[in-house]
Amino acid sequence: MKKPVLTIAGSDCSGGAGIQADLKTMTMNGVYGMSVITALTAQNTKGVTGILDVGVEFLKSQLDAVFNDIPPQAVKIGMLSSKVLIETISKYLKDQNVKNIVLDPVMVSTSGSKLIADEAIDTMCNELFPIATVITPNIPEAEILSGMEIKSSDDMMVAAKKIYDKYGCAVLCKGGHNLNDANDFLYNGENIRWFMGKRIDNPNTHGTGCTLSSAIASNLAKGMSLETSIEKAKEYLSNALLEMLDLGEGRGPMDHGFLIKN
Numbered sequence: 001m002k003k004p005v006l007t008i009a010g011s012d013c014s015g016g017a018g019i020q021a022d023l024k025t026m027t028m029n030g031v032y033g034m035s036v037i038t039a040l041t042a043q044n045t046k047g048v049t050g051i052l053d054v055g056v057e058f059l060k061s062q063l064d065a066v067f068n069d070i071p072p073q074a075v076k077i078g079m080l081s082s083k084v085l086i087e088t089i090s091k092y093l094k095d096q097n098v099k100n101i102v103l104d105p106v107m108v109s110t111s112g113s114k115l116i117a118d119e120a121i122d123t124m125c126n127e128l129f130p131i132a133t134v135i136t137p138n139i140p141e142a143e144i145l146s147g148m149e150i151k152s153s154d155d156m157m158v159a160a161k162k163i164y165d166k167y168g169c170a171v172l173c174k175g176g177h178n179l180n181d182a183n184d185f186l187y188n189g190e191n192i193r194w195f196m197g198k199r200i201d202n203p204n205t206h207g208t209g210c211t212l213s214s215a216i217a218s219n220l221a222k223g224m225s226l227e228t229s230i231e232k233a234k235e236y237l238s239n240a241l242l243e244m245l246d247l248g249e250g251r252g253p254m255d256h257g258f259l260i261k262n
Contacts, residue, residue, distance in 0.1 A: 009078030016253025045248030
């Protein structure tokens with residue numbers, strides 16, 4: 001039987017990121033995907049032109065609808081743009097004693113658009129990080145969270161440790177951003193590990209963070225260890241990028257359904 005996995009994130013009407021990418025990823029990784037929408041966004045490969053947060057009561061209604069019928073075996077958390085929504089989600093997940101939480105601390109879109117209010121960042125860090133199985137910041141996000149510049153692989157290691165020491169959650173600091181060949185660093189307070197990747201010459205990277213975190217959550221739901229979940233998630237992401245899908249005028253999406261031919 002397929003394991004149910006929930007994504008709590010924003011909608012991307014162009015389909016490359018957000019809950020649309022999450023659900024595609026979950027399907028292709030063999031789990032049953034469900035979604036709680038935190039915000040509607042008007043966006044495409046060229047950027048974000050509008051964000052509309054859902055109300056707190058409707059957010060709760062969505063959470064109740066899922067947990068009262070099909071309790072998830074893992075939860076992926078993505079775009080959370082307001083403090084009150086973060087507080088609501090944090091309390092709900094704590095009350096439900098949810099395990100296997102993968103949090104992608106989405107702060108800035110690939111195109112450079114800001115996706116979260118300043119006051120919401122502290123709330124996310126203090127309320128959600130401590131209950132997360134792992135958080136998956138990219139280099140710009142890790143710089144914000146650690147309060148330091150990251151210019152090398154050594155800096156990634158230092159930043160991950162700083163974030164862990166402050167919030168007590170495992171940190172997968174993602175490479176790329178012209179720093180290394182997509183090598184990611186995991187620190188959980190006891191063990192450290194590099195997950196090596198090969199840079200793929202594909203400019204269409206819209207939704208890579210959403211995809212990786214959703215694949216990790218899917219693998220955790222299937223009972224894999226965190227390290228194995230990350231390994232397999234990186235493999236899936238690389239294969240989706242290798243298909244070289246080319247849509248839109250900006251940074252396009254990858255091919256989440258690369259296993260489906262014709």
